[in-house]
Amino acid sequence: MELYYSFSALIVLAAIFSYVNVRFLKLPSTIGVMLIAMAASVMLVITGNMFPKMFYAFSKLLEGIDFTEILMGGMLNFLLFAGAIHIHMSDLKEQRMPVVVFSTLSVLLSTAIVGGILYFVFPLIYKEIPLIYCLLFGALISPTDPIAVLGILKTANVPRSLETKVAGESLFNDGVAVVVFAVLLQIAQNTEAEVSASGISWLLVKEAVGGLLGGILIGWLVSKAMQKVDDYKVSVLLTLAAVMGGYLLARAIHISGPLTMVAAGLVIGNYGKKTAMSETTKDYLEKFWELVDEILNAILFLFIGFELLLIADLTDYWLVGLVGIIVVLLARFISIWIPTKLIPFKTKFNGGTIKLLVWGGLRGGVSIALALSVEQGPYKNFILAITYIVVIFSIVVQGLTIGRVAKRVLPTG
Secondary structure, eight states: OHHHHHHHHHHHHHHHHHHHIIIIIOOOHHHHHHHHHHHHHHHHHHTTTTSHHHHHHHHHHHHTSOHHHHIIIIIHHHHHHHHHTTSOHHHHHHTHHHHHHHHHHHHHHHHHHHHHHHHHHHHHHSOOOOHHHHHHHHHHHSSOOHHHHHHHHTTSOOOHHHHHHHHHHHHHHHHHHHHHHHHHHHHHTTOOOOOSHHHHHHHHHHHHHHHHHHHHHHHHHHHHHHHHOOOHHHHHHHHHHHHHHHHHHHHHHTOOHHHHHHHHHHHIIIIIHHHHOOHHHHHHHHHHHHHHHHHHHHHHHHHHHHGGGGSTTGGGGHHHHHHHHHHHHHHHHHHHHHHHHHSOOSSOOOHHHHHHHHHTOOOOHHHHHHHHTSOSSTTHHHHHHHHHHHHHHIIIIIHHHHHHHHHHHSOOO
């Protein structure tokens, strides 16, 4: 019953904050809910001495929620599937080379750049942090967050081709980033694991290729089942089964769950819609997953806002957080700029497009979930605090200005 009470409390708060945002703030829903939750967190801290029981009860509620497991083991699967099911394969196919390169090579480059720079900078402004932990932070902060990106791009007026690049990259780069993070975490925590080049390469191939193939198979089987029974209620249940059963399968055979969900969503959203659904079924299915997407986004960003209560002495890390923001943006620029100069993409990338790709690469809940998964130790709170600061800047500042940046750097007409 504890889980039910916790989830009920989050739903109630998400509904209230969403209403307040739409009624008064009129910000993009994800940003509005998160900012209200942050404001509520600050108020709880300020009034903590006046109402200690309320503050303690709410803090215990948050501490009792395993955010990493809920996001990485549940919510992320639904959100990735919901995002992928609305993407047109024709658009993705046209932008396939940038999406593949930015979701693999750029993540690895960014991890190395962030980790390397911070290793030399931290002793000057804070204290020396082992290189492996700097690289660990680089791995968890380098992937653009599909939930944040897809939520913000809905409200930003950017060209469709560029939206496909950013959204496609954010959907696919989680698989690579999670594997890199897992390997670095094993090294940092001195667990027995194969960390040779061949071992890491095999793990990447198994997770990524296995996840994509598993997702394609699930999407194809569900689409075929839909062809036999064109009923919107059954179709919705089949897609739910694809997400929940697909995650169980991915976990059982140790392949990438995020990539499995993305591939399944793309197949059902394109092949399934075209061959297996009437217009009525298609309409119900799209509205159902749009609603799921909105509800889970509200809960996720609510929790990100309340995460402020769980980070001890956050104000002690403002300087390293500011440096982290600058370094992460610099690494994002370099990891995008280098491939555009070395790889002969079909479409040439001008300066405006590169700037928008850099500014539109938002970080979000995935980075926080990975930071929370680091075992308790001397660097846990440091990594969590700097991650939180970078994520908040990314969502609020970059998210609110991406539309204006697009108007400024992209040619009109």
